[in-house]
Amino acid sequence: MPLIRFGVSIEKDLLGKFDCFIKDKKYTNRSEAFRDLIRQELVQKQWKGNHEIAGAITLIYNHHKRELVNKLMDIQHDFGTVIISAQHIHLDHDNCLEIIAIKGSPKDAQKLSNSLKSVKGVKHGTLSMSTTGKDI
Amino acid sequence: MPLIRFGVSIEKDLLGKFDCFIKDKKYTNRSEAFRDLIRQELVQKQWKGNHEIAGAITLIYNHHKRELVNKLMDIQHDFGTVIISAQHIHLDHDNCLEIIAIKGSPKDAQKLSNSLKSVKGVKHGTLSMSTTGKDI
Amino acid sequence: MPLIRFGVSIEKDLLGKFDCFIKDKKYTNRSEAFRDLIRQELVQKQWKGNHEIAGAITLIYNHHKRELVNKLMDIQHDFGTVIISAQHIHLDHDNCLEIIAIKGSPKDAQKLSNSLKSVKGVKHGTLSMSTTGKDI
Amino acid sequence: MPLIRFGVSIEKDLLGKFDCFIKDKKYTNRSEAFRDLIRQELVQKQWKGNHEIAGAITLIYNHHKRELVNKLMDIQHDFGTVIISAQHIHLDHDNCLEIIAIKGSPKDAQKLSNSLKSVKGVKHGTLSMSTTGKDI
Numbered sequence: 001m002p003l004i005r006f007g008v009s010i011e012k013d014l015l016g017k018f019d020c021f022i023k024d025k026k027y028t029n030r031s032e033a034f035r036d037l038i039r040q041e042l043v044q045k046q047w048k049g050n051h052e053i054a055g056a057i058t059l060i061y062n063h064h065k066r067e068l069v070n071k072l073m074d075i076q077h078d079f080g081t082v083i084i085s086a087q088h089i090h091l092d093h094d095n096c097l098e099i100i101a102i103k104g105s106p107k108d109a110q111k112l113s114n115s116l117k118s119v120k121g122v123k124h125g126t127l128s129m130s131t132t133g134k135d136i
Numbered sequence: 137m138p139l140i141r142f143g144v145s146i147e148k149d150l151l152g153k154f155d156c157f158i159k160d161k162k163y164t165n166r167s168e169a170f171r172d173l174i175r176q177e178l179v180q181k182q183w184k185g186n187h188e189i190a191g192a193i194t195l196i197y198n199h200h201k202r203e204l205v206n207k208l209m210d211i212q213h214d215f216g217t218v219i220i221s222a223q224h225i226h227l228d229h230d231n232c233l234e235i236i237a238i239k240g241s242p243k244d245a246q247k248l249s250n251s252l253k254s255v256k257g258v259k260h261g262t263l264s265m266s267t268t269g270k271d272i
Numbered sequence: 273m274p275l276i277r278f279g280v281s282i283e284k285d286l287l288g289k290f291d292c293f294i295k296d297k298k299y300t301n302r303s304e305a306f307r308d309l310i311r312q313e314l315v316q317k318q319w320k321g322n323h324e325i326a327g328a329i330t331l332i333y334n335h336h337k338r339e340l341v342n343k344l345m346d347i348q349h350d351f352g353t354v355i356i357s358a359q360h361i362h363l364d365h366d367n368c369l370e371i372i373a374i375k376g377s378p379k380d381a382q383k384l385s386n387s388l389k390s391v392k393g394v395k396h397g398t399l400s401m402s403t404t405g406k407d408i
Numbered sequence: 409m410p411l412i413r414f415g416v417s418i419e420k421d422l423l424g425k426f427d428c429f430i431k432d433k434k435y436t437n438r439s440e441a442f443r444d445l446i447r448q449e450l451v452q453k454q455w456k457g458n459h460e461i462a463g464a465i466t467l468i469y470n471h472h473k474r475e476l477v478n479k480l481m482d483i484q485h486d487f488g489t490v491i492i493s494a495q496h497i498h499l500d501h502d503n504c505l506e507i508i509a510i511k512g513s514p515k516d517a518q519k520l521s522n523s524l525k526s527v528k529g530v531k532h533g534t535l536s537m538s539t540t541g542k543d544i
């Protein structure tokens with residue numbers, strides 16, 4: 001797609017902070033960083049609305065807790081339509097990292113994430129809110 | 137481990153908001169929600185310090201951009217010690233969701249995440265900061 | 273489901289070999305091993321017919337070969353309906369192990385497997401013929 | 409690496425079958441197919457010896473059988489050094505496809521595979537014998 005160039009006015013101070021951010025995040029120029037900020041906004045909007053989204057849920061738990069393992073598996077099968085696949089990593093003899101790839105409605109994704117994270121014995125959980133890449 | 141019970145004083149207003157949060161996040165009781173808030177703090181501290189951490193990086197990109205695909209692969213091989221494995225999902229004919237499972241130093245993890253996200257053509261990227269489950 | 277018990281006549285010699293097989297494969301008894309042999313037959317029949325199947329394709333390749341990486345990605349997007357997700361492991365600085373989870377028609381699965389394995393530069397490839405678990 | 413060219417004598421009949429095989433497997437020429445046959449032999453030799461290998465184990469099972477799920481998880485944690493990560497796919501409300509990426513000694517890999525496949529309730533299991541790509 002053709003690039004359109006336009007000027008931006010910005011306070012010296014704020015620009016300084018933006019340039020620090022760019023350097024820290026390893027962007028090669030301001031336009032690239034600016035484009036990413038816009039896209040970040042768009043993705044957040046998709047999650048607030050009804051747009052189909054994609055993302056990932058991470059869970060840390062001790063697999064020796066039987067009830068926990070079975071409950072996590074049941075919840076995942078109940079939300080079958082949102083889950084694409086899961087990656088399971090045995091971190092050590094006790095701890096597991098499970099990463100669940102999701103695609104579907106933002107509402108179902110958040111409901112699934114909340115259900116999994118609130119299971120007793122889950123040590124930590126995160127929800128990565130990303131996008132299917134369409135319309136972005 | 138034995139549970140210790142203690143009292144907490146809290147403004148009525150704030151407790152109301154906490155109870156909404158609990159309901160929203162599907163916790164069964166206040167103690168469970170409270171324990172999770174503490175663990176959340178501890179995980180954040182691990183990422184700020186030098187503690188070994190675990191987590192996930194998500195990337196959305198169009199695989200038809202050749203240079204992009206090759207660059208992402210090169211960066212991942214350069215950070216081989218931090219990466220456990222990656223999950224690749226073909227969202228549609230153009231868009232890919234890649235989820236990289238990581239374990240190592242917080243510094244390396246963030247450097248890897250920044251390097252990948254700043255590659256031209258990556259539409260969206262997230263870094264899930266989680267834990268190895270040890271000391272938590 | 274209720275178990276049905278019935279007798280089997282078998283040459284002493286052949287039974288000896290079967291018992292070695294059982295011990296080697298860690299089965300706890302003859303019935304268990306026998307059930308698995310039957311299921312193995314059924315799965316093979318599903319792959320020869322038109323039954324929906326599941327399985328995995330493994331590929332070993334050097335990711336420094338650009339053309340190869342791009343070609344593998346293109347083929348996978350062309351067979352999007354058969355592929356669920358892929359697991360990518362950076363074995364060392366050069367070699368990658370890619371494991372593609374598949375579900376669909378046996379014909380498409382074999383076509384995909386042949387297409388991927390025949391790409392110049394793929395060092396080794398396998399096709400695990402398994403089942404969706406239905407009707408077995 | 410430089411290619412060396414040499415002649416091969418072969419019965420007309422056998423060559424005909426080889427050419428069918430090439431067409432079926434989508435190879436672009438005889439040399440490419442021949443190279444793959446040699447590599448296939450080398451990989452088999454690695455699995456019979458003590459060479460470090462890579463590969464994948466697939467399992468199909470009904471996750472509603474609690475004992476089964478817990479047993480599979482325990483065995484995997486006992487063989488932690490051989491397992492890199494696992495991909496878990498919820499095929500339907502009952503059936504799961506689990507694909508375990510492995511790297512290590514051929515003996516451990518086969519022991520792990522046998523232990524998993526013989527767990528009561530596993531409907532089907534396969535072991536893909538591949539290679540780390542070194543020395544091939």
